[in-house]
């Protein structure tokens with residue numbers, strides 16, 4: 233009996249990084265602090281939960297629309313117009329189980345065996361398996377680490393071949409915390425247009441930006457709506473990671489192919505939770521500002537405390553819930569540093585190389601998942617570790 237299929241055994245192993253090591257310590261009852269898991273530290277706002285509960289109580293328990301409820305997709309279109317400068321119609325929106333599902337559908341619908349997808353490195357590693365399961369090949373192009381991981385035209389151009397099909401952009405960027413400028417996004421747009429490539433744009437952190445950094449959807453640049461899959465989710469800004477709710481927006485001509493995947497793998501997204509998503513978009517938005525202010529406080533704490541440690545340089549993240557400090561001056565591989573920190577202090581950080589070799593010399597520190605006071609304790613422990 234042959235098991236499993238080649239697409240499983242021949243794709244990269246799935247890794248959850250340092251979390252897997254931390255689980256062993258947690259099972260042992262150790263006082264572990266999680267600075268590696270990228271999830272919000274808040275409960276979902278009450279009005280969103282109430283809307284989903286009400287919908288369930290009202291009996292919305294049967295099959296719904298394959299692309300997502302029209303009411304929700306209409307609200308999404310309003311949001312896209314006002315926040316993303318995208319003038320999409322209801323038929324150009326597909327509601328998905330989080331951004332993960334949107335990305336999987338896009339890769340599955342777009343890639344033939346051997347088609348290449350360019351990831352900007354350090355990259356978000358969870359896109360790799362999706363590309364490989366779809367038959368694609370991951371090609372990496374380094375961001376410019378000498379310039380705060382900015383987009384480097386020459387590095388991307390050098391990786392374009394006749395098999396290149398797509399460029400994947402994560403903006404705001406995990407793990408670097410960058411929010412790309414219009415000029416940087418224009419580099420990608422120009423290359424995509426010149427070489428007739430698709431762009432898949434992961435904008436899961438669109439509403440988490442600081443210090444006036446403005447998130448721009450690459451599809452809003454001239455000539456990009458025609459070739460971009462813009463993906464969003466309720467996951468981060470609305471603290472709805474467990475709800476599994478997101479959406480992808482693209483030209484209507486691409487939609488039938490995407491739905492060939494989603495209709496076969498899930499039919500459609502759970503109907504009553506879509507009422508929660510509708511409430512998230514149309515209800516009070518103060519909760520977003522409050523959560524963002526709280527993230528910002530923890531961001532400032534982490535940056536200040538890390539920069540106070542001799543040898544560490546931590547640029548202020550422009551967006552996301554991650555700091556990406558440079559620890560290269562300690563002269564050890566960053567994976568060794570992350571392991572030593574875990575063993576000596578029970579603080580879980582992620583090695584920069586989890587995001588590709590270009591992440592060497594860095595740690596990724598999530599300031600979004602633990603409360604302020606706990607992060608203070610974590611910083612005390614890191615300070616002690618780096619002093620020895």
Ligand SMILES: Cc1ncc(COP(=O)(O)O)c(C=O)c1O
Pocket residue numbers: 270329330331332333356402406434436465466467473477478
């Ligand atoms: C860049 C990026 N994309 C996608 C996701 C996953 O989003 P979702 O939970 O909506 O599938 C994450 C979660 O950490 C992420 O950091």
